[in-house]
Amino acid sequence: MPIDIVKPPKRHTLAPAKQRILDTADRLFYDEGIRAVGIDRLIAASTVTKATFYKHYGSKDRLIVEYVAYRHLQIAELVDEVAQSTDDPLEMLRGIATIQTRFVNAPGFRGCPFLNAAAEFTDSTHPVRRAVESHREWFHEILETLLRQVGHPLPGDAADDLMLARDGAMSGGYAGDAIASSAALSRMYARVIDAVGDREAA
Numbered sequence: 346m347p348i349d350i351v352k353p354p355k356r357h358t359l360a361p362a363k364q365r366i367l368d369t370a371d372r373l374f375y376d377e378g379i380r381a382v383g384i385d386r387l388i389a390a391s392t393v394t395k396a397t398f399y400k401h402y403g404s405k406d407r408l409i410v411e412y413v414a415y416r417h418l419q420i421a422e423l424v425d426e427v428a429q430s431t432d433d434p435l436e437m438l439r440g441i442a443t444i445q446t447r448f449v450n451a452p453g454f455r456g457c458p459f460l461n462a463a464a465e466f467t468d469s470t471h472p473v474r475r476a477v478e479s480h481r482e483w484f485h486e487i488l489e490t491l492l493r494q495v496g497h498p499l500p501g502d503a504a505d506d507l508m509l510a511r512d513g514a515m516s517g518g519y520a521g522d523a524i525a526s527s528a529a530l531s532r533m534y535a536r537v538i539d540a541v542g543d544r545e546a547a
């Protein structure tokens with residue numbers, strides 16, 4: 346049986362113009378930074394009118410929140426593909442590690458889109474920060490659940506370790522050596538998984 350813990354959001358079919366705006370924001374916000382991209386640039390790059398933009402999103406802030414949600418959807422779908430391909434939580438952990446290391450080494454990598462978004466909004470109560478927090482809590486819960494399923498002695502702490510390693514690899518992979526950063530992340534996953542085997546052997 347596949348592992349049914351990801352529960353990705355349902356992907357809705359949007360009006361073509363609305364989807365085009367979202368796809369444009371997804372690209373420009375990640376490539377250039379959220380605050381660096383103004384509404385006029387978004388409208389021009391999306392080839393829509395200003396009236397169409399405001400009809401679908403109302404404001405740039407609302408579009409930013411939708412952008413973060415869209416990034417979450419894309420990640421959730423990738424993780425769910427792994428979950429649906431195995432009934433082994435260890436294999437799923439390894440699959441998640443592979444997703445992350447591939448992302449760090451992908452062309453055009455600019456760091457973690459969620460950390461990048463959070464860094465641009467200092468108010469922790471802003472909807473963008475809350476959307477980022479929600480994504481991180483979702484991901485931590487998946488890691489902790491898998492680690493508990495494989496019998497890790499400290500699943501919550503180990504999930505914290507993997508989250509921190511992931512954050513470091515995302516930041517270091519952009520600012521420094523992507524290969525070294527992704528290799529370090531892989532080693533952390535291996536250490537956490539090995540802790541389960543060491544316990545079983547004791």
